[in-house]
Amino acid sequence: MANKEGRRRFGNVRKRASGRWQARYVGPDGLERTAPNTFATDREAKQWLTVVESEVIKGEWVAPEAGETKLLDYGVRWIAERKLAPRSRENYEDLFRLHIRTYLGDLEIGAIKPATIRTWRKRLLDAGAPEPQAVKAYSLLRAIMNTAMKEDGLIRENPCRIKGYDRYHTPERPTATVQQVFMLADAMPPRYAALVIVAAFSGLRWGELAALRRSDVDLDSGRVRVPRKLAALRSGLVFGAPKSEAGVRSVTLPAAAVKRLRAHLAEFVDDQADAIVFTGDKKALLRSGNFGRAVKWVETVKALNLPAGFHFHDLRHTGNTIAAASGASTRELMYRMGHASMRAALIYQHATSERDQEIAAGMDKRINKQARRKRS
DSSP states (O other): OOOOEEEOSSSEEEEOTTSOEEEEEEOTTSOEEEOSSOBSSHHHHHHHHHHHHHHHHTTOOOOTTGGGSBHHHHHHHHHHHSOOOHHHHHHHHHHIIIIIIHHHTTSBGGGOOHHHHHHHHHHHHHTTOOHHHHHHHHHHHHHHHHHHHHTSOOOSSOSOOOTTTTOOOOOOOOOOOHHHHHHHHHHSOHHHHHHHHHHHHHOOOHHHHHTOBGGGEETTTTEEEEOOEEEEETTEEEEEOOSSGGGOEEEEOOHHHHHHHHHHHHHHSOSSTTOBSSOOTTSOOOOHHHHHHHTTHHHHHHHTTOOTTOOTHHHHHHHHHHHHHTTOOHHHHHHHHTOSSHHHHHHTTSOOHHHHHHHHHHHHHHHHHHHHHHHO
């Protein structure tokens, strides 16, 4: 006996020889698909098609087989195809390998739900992963899943939508006083003294300082160009573009830094335009780890009574704090720091007691001036 078949505007249903009903439809991608199971009645089959049609109309339809892609395969491909700086790519690969792949790699993307994410995060932290690493891993996974949802249509919703998982409390980094900066510079081997001073008063990052060439320095104007950075990759040290387009900038140094830099160039740097400004004893490129050992950074910081845990990067923090206290606007700080967003610059805009006193003194002058004018 021929199968009894019913037609409808979206999809169609037919009765199989078994007596159960089958539902079929053509998806937005032009492919015909069959319901994953058959139905006891014609009504149930049509109701299922109505639900699918509603998803298509609302733009919520996802190909049933799409979520079967494993996170391991998709995540590795996502990182490989992403436009990233070499250092960022390595960081993503490490985060994915250490904190995501091990726990979630074998799961199908469509099977990952918010409850899966909560369990994963707890396992990460229980295994000893620092909270900052857990936050970075979560942010990476969220970006991957966002592409799977919005661009590739593999999932309907991003499971990484849990409040608070993308942030952690960051204690304020320590800063040094101007006097401590000079004391630290004087305690360094002579070839590194100017490096400390320029780091503190320019706001340049370690990789930007290590990549400076003589041609980037204009002593007459006191300006330093930042056209590149030096990154330590698994394959070795590599020159590349700064962290972002905003990182390509020209920073003016205070006179005290220009004076130290002038002496440094004369004593330690070759005359060629492409000569690296800051190098090791054998004029080798600087590595942060080697530098710390060479100058006995930890011991020196402790001997000078600098704040506990003071890192080389905190010299940049010190310089940005001084610039903010000197009256630099948020936009000016963004340019000086090489940041494209206001978020980091705003950190340094908090009022300092010294700057607050200067503001109060300025208010006094204005108040007294107005009072004298009124009396006269």
